[in-house]
Each structure stands twice: as structure tokens, then as C-alpha cells.
Amino acid sequence: MVDTGTPGAGEVPGQVTVGLEVSQWPFLSGEADDPQMHAILTVGVDGTEGTGRGPLLAQVLAVDCSGSMAWPPEKLHAARQAAVAAIRMLPDGTPFAVVRGNEDAAVVYPGTLGMARADEETRAAAVRAVHRLVAGGGTCIGAWLELSRRLLAEQDAPIGHVLLLTDGKNQHDERMPLAEVLELCAGRLICDAWGIGDGWDGQELLGIARRLHGSASSVRDEAALAAEYEKLMGRLLAKTVPELEISVTPMTGAAVRYLKQVYPGEAELTPEGGDSTGPRRFVTRAWGDEFRRYQLCLSADPTGRPHHEDLQLAVVAVGVPGGTDVRLPPPRPCVVHWTDDPALSARTDAQVDHFDLEFRLAEAIVDAREAFHGGDAGLTERSLGRAVRLAHAMDSDRQLARLTALVEIEDAEMGRVRLRPGVRAVDFEHLITESSHSTYGPASDLSTGRGRGAGAGGATVTCPGCSRQAPATARFCPTCRHDFRGPS
Numbered sequence: 001m002v003d004t005g006t007p008g009a010g011e012v013p014g015q016v017t018v019g020l021e022v023s024q025w026p027f028l029s030g031e032a033d034d035p036q037m038h039a040i041l042t043v044g045v046d047g048t049e050g051t052g053r054g055p056l057l058a059q060v061l062a063v064d065c066s067g068s069m070a071w072p073p074e075k076l077h078a079a080r081q082a083a084v085a086a087i088r089m090l091p092d093g094t095p096f097a098v099v100r101g102n103e104d105a106a107v108v109y110p111g112t113l114g115m116a117r118a119d120e121e122t123r124a125a126a127v128r129a130v131h132r133l134v135a136g137g138g139t140c141i142g143a144w145l146e147l148s149r150r151l152l153a154e155q156d157a158p159i160g161h162v163l164l165l166t167d168g169k170n171q172h173d174e175r176m177p178l179a180e181v182l183e184l185c186a187g188r189l190i191c192d193a194w195g196i197g198d199g200w201d202g203q204e205l206l207g208i209a210r211r212l213h214g215s216a217s218s219v220r221d222e223a224a225l226a227a228e229y230e231k232l233m234g235r236l237l238a239k240t241v242p243e244l245e246i247s248v249t250p251m252t253g254a255a256v257r258y259l260k261q262v263y264p265g266e267a268e269l270t271p272e273g274g275d276s277t278g279p280r281r282f283v284t285r286a287w288g289d290e291f292r293r294y295q296l297c298l299s300a301d302p303t304g305r306p307h308h309e310d311l312q313l314a315v316v317a318v319g320v321p322g323g324t325d326v327r328l329p330p331p332r333p334c335v336v337h338w339t340d341d342p343a344l345s346a347r348t349d350a351q352v353d354h355f356d357l358e359f360r361l362a363e364a365i366v367d368a369r370e371a372f373h374g375g376d377a378g379l380t381e382r383s384l385g386r387a388v389r390l391a392h393a394m395d396s397d398r399q400l401a402r403l404t405a406l407v408e409i410e411d412a413e414m415g416r417v418r419l420r421p422g423v424r425a426v427d428f429e430h431l432i433t434e435s436s437h438s439t440y441g442p443a444s445d446l447s448t449g450r451g452r453g454a455g456a457g458g459a460t461v462t463c464p465g466c467s468r469q470a471p472a473t474a475r476f477c478p479t480c481r482h483d484f485r486g487p488s
Contacts, residue, residue, distance in 0.1 A: 016241060019044040019291075020318050020329040025352070026310060026337040029345035030302035036257065037298045037313055039334050040351040041246065043284070044291035048240045056242055058095040058115065058157035060148040061086055063133060064166040066102045068199055070135035075197050078222035079165055082229040083130045086163060089233045090118040095155045098126055101144035101164075102137030103172040107151070115151055139168045141208070142176035149185045158242030159286045160189040162212075163232065165225075167197035170204055178204075182211045186270065190214050190285055192232060195429060196222060202432030203366065209436070213267045213285045216433045241287035243321050246294065249279040250314045253301040254336075256280045262355040263293035263438040283321065293438075295355055300336050307338040354394060358438055361390040361399065365435055368406075369428035381407070381419050389415030394439065402434050414464050 024039035061083050069076045083098060090096055096118055098109040109129040110116040116126070144164065152160035170178055185191070193205040195218035205216035219225045246269075248256050255276040261267035261284070271280040276299075284292070298314055305311060317331040339345055368383035384407050391399035392412035400412065406427055407417035 016047045017327045022332045023351045025349040027344040030338045038352045041294045045287045056158040058155040060162045062099040062144045062164040066139045078225045082225040085226040094118040105143040105147040138172045140172040140175045141170045142178040142181040162191040165194045168199040198426040202429035218433045238288040239286045245319045246282045257297035310335045385415035385417045
């Protein structure tokens with residue numbers, strides 16, 4: 001677990017402790033058209049285990065029962081087994097319901113528009129109801145989430161969670177538009193979305209997960225789904241801090257552009273509070289013993305500000321809405337150092353660099369998917385080659401291993417690859433969801449509040465046009481203007 005600091009005065013043994021660090025490269029050019037300061041905030045929570053707090057969860061299991069789930073029969077069997085595995089893990093007293101989803105949505109357990117409380121009898125009854133699920137109809141994911149929202153709204157549990165499974169695209173969106181439902185659900189529940197079979201849309205699942213602060217995942221082997229549900233439920237049941245609030249207070253001449261979660265996956269954060277020049281509050285959901293990373297973007301105005309010294313640009317703090325016995329870290333500054341030295345202002349923080357590379361890698365994978373669907377094998381290879389080059393620049397063996405399922409890598413640094421024979425459309429969907437789970441990035445140390453990667457200059461790659469080194473985040477070579485997005 002992340003070290004959130006050594007015990008200090010006033011700390012109570014067994015108390016939940018929160019840590020905060022800010023990693024940034026402070027040097028900006030005062031001549032830039034739109035100066036922006038990017039920083040990575042790392043927030044860690046420790047001590048939730050053994051506190052005596054019970055689970056804070058209310059759980060809805062939304063199971064796709066559209067007609068496509070009928071074949072092959074292993075799909076619906078795996079969906080039933082996974083739902084049963086999750087139900088059996090629910091502690092006594094946990095509110096829960098099972099929703100059958102097709103072009104509509106219906107509560108199949110407890111059978112009324114409400115939720116049951118888990119105990120030996122209700123878990124057994126829910127298992128019997130799950131085993132009676134049959135496939136038929138279309139797919140309207142918005143209807144499933146809207147029913148889940150209504151169910152969870154009646155509960156007083158601090159953490160409302162939906163575990164959603166689908167094997168197809170959202171073909172009946174007009175019945176209950178997903179985009180509208182996501183706006184209604186945002187901030188009211190968390191959703192983890194899973195794909196099974198070969199007809200689902202990875203981008204669609206990512207959109208749900210990012211808006212509702214969950215994750216998008218998939219299984220290649222239906223038989224693995226039950227074990228994955230058990231792992232997910234284990235993590236959920238360990239979360240005992242319902243919310244943490246990150247507040248950013250900009251100084252005069254600064255404004256908050258955005259704050260977004262970048263690790264362990266990307267999630268949208270909607271600010272609360274005044275306009276961008278005043279304090280902004282961002283609520284994050286459902287914490288156990290874990291850490292997450294967020295990218296903060298601030299605009300800055302050098303007019304009338306002194307150069308060649310560190311100036312406070314904003315103050316970042318973490319709090320608990322409603323107050324609790326959680327031990328919080330002191331606020332941390334985000335600074336700027338206006339400089340005329342282009343060698344300083346051209347560099348970036350290593351952690352910011354890392355997550356920019358991950359974002360661009362995800363873009364390359366989506367481009368490859370679109371090219372594959374369009375029948376353009378050459379563009380598919382070039383897009384996957386770009387993804388390989390970025391993964392190599394990140395030094396990410398995990399991302400490279402995922403990509404080798406689709407391509408044979410001839411030269412990772414140059415991005416030369418060859419599409420493997422037999423690649424299917426669903427392979428790109430799996431790659432999209434797998435790559436949405438971020439890698440950790442440069443090392444950090446919450447005990448000191450400083451990122452050890454804070455002074456790094458960022459990764460570089462060899463330009464295939466002129467063989468000079470270029471920043472891995474560059475879209476064009478600064479020497480010969482080679483387009484890194486095009487063919488090598």
C-alpha cells in the first residue's frame with residue numbers, strides 16, 4: 001500500500017489516513033500564447049482495513065438478456081454464473097437487486113420495484129431468479145441504467161454501484177438515450193461495465209465507465225467471468241470511504257481549466273463551486289486502501305508577475321464532505337516559475353508526459369479500430385505501429401504485450417509492425433478496454449509529498465525521417481517535421 005506518511009501528533013491508531021502529493025515542472029515561458037501549467041496529483045488512502053467500518057454498498061446487477069445472449073449458450077451461462085458469484089459475496093444487510101436488460105429493463109429480483117437486504121434466504125432466492133433468466137429482445141443500455149438509478153435512489157447506502165454486463169451495441173438508444181441517462185446518473189452511482197462475446201462496443205463501455213467513475217473491462221473466455229466478478233466484488237466491499245473532495249484554489253492571474261482522473265483509469269470530474277478563477281471542488285467516489293492520480297490543468301497569466309522565482313499558482317487540498325475522523329494531509333502548493341530560458345520551458349514533468357503518452361496511445365488504438373472496420377489494412381498497421389512506438393517510449397511491457405496480440409513487432413522504437421493474420425474486430429474492442437487501465441507511471445513518494453519524477457525531462461524517440469531524437473509526445477519531428485501520425 002502507498003505510504004501516506006509517518007504517524008504524527010494527533011494520529012489515532014487504526015485511523016484512516018489520506019496522503020497528497022503534487023508533481024510538476026514549474027518553468028513556463030512568458031512568451032507563450034496560452035501558458036498552461038499541468039501537474040499530477042497523487043491521492044492515497046490508507047488504514048480502511050481493520051477500522052470496524054462495515055460495507056457501505058448498495059448493489060445492482062444489470063445482466064444483458066438480449067436475444068444475442070442466446071448463442072453461443074456459454075454466454076448466458078457465464079452471465080448467470082457471474083451474477084451468482086457476486087450475489088453470494090454480498091454481506092448480510094447489503095441492499096441489492098438483479099435487473100434483466102434488453103430493449104427494456106425489469107427487476108427480476110426481488111420482483112418488485114425495490115431492493116432486498118442480503119441474508120441467507122434472499123441470496124438463495126436471488127440465485128434461483130438468476131438461473132431462470134432467458135434471452136430475448138434487443139439492447140437499450142440507457143433503460144438498464146435508468147432503472148438502476150431509480151432503485152439506488154431509494155437506498156441510504158453511501159456507495160451505489162451498478163455492475164453491468166453486455167454482449168452487444170446499444171441498438172435501441174432512441175428508447176432511452178444513453179447520453180441523457182448518464183447525466184442523470186453522474187454523481188449518484190458508480191458503474192463498472194463489462195463486455196462479453198464479440199458484438200459489444202469498447203468505446204461505449206468506456207464512455208459509461210468514465211462518466212460514472214467506474215471501469216470498463218471484458219473477458220475473452222466466458223468461463224473467466226465469474227472469477228473476475230468475484231475479484232471486483234472483493235475490491236468493492238473493501239471501500240469504506242464514500243467520498244473525498246479535491247479542492248483547487250487558484251491565485252490571482254490563474255484559473256482552473258480541468259481536473260481529471262488518469263490512474264487507475266480515466267474518469268471525468270465535474271467541478272462544483274464558482275467560476276474557473278475561484279475555488280473549484282471535485283468529488284471523487286468510493287475509496288478503500290488505494291491511490292489514484294489526477295491531472296490538473298491551470299491557465300496562468302504572466303502579465304506583471306516577476307520572473308526567475310517560484311510563485312504560488314494554486315493551492316490543492318483534500319477533504320471529506322460532511323466531516324469524519326479521517327486524517328487529512330496539509331494543503332499543497334502548485335507553483336509557476338516564469339523564465340526566458342527555452343531549455344527550461346520546453347521540458348515537462350515526467351508524470352504529465354507519461355499520461356499524455358497513454359492518452360495518445362489510446363487515440364492510436366481507436367484510429368486502428370476505425371481503419372480496420374473500414375477495411376484499410378495499411379492504415380490499421382500504421383495506427384498500431386504508432387501505438388507500439390508510444391508504448392515503447394513509455395517503457396510499458398504491459399501495453400506492448402497487449403499490442404502483440406494484434407501485431408508482430410519488427411521495430412518497437414520505430415513503430416514498424418505487421419498485422420497478424422486472423423485478427424478479428426472484437427480484438428480491437430478488447431484492446432480498447434484493456435488499455436484503459438492505466439500504468440502507474442514514474443515513481444512517487446507520498447511520505448514526502450514530492451514526485452520523484454518531477455524533474456525528469458520526459459521520454460524521447462528516434463525520428464524515422466532524420467534519425468534525430470524527438471520528444472515522445474511530439475506529433476511532428478522538431479528537426480525535419482516528419483509526421484509521427486503518418487506512415488513511417
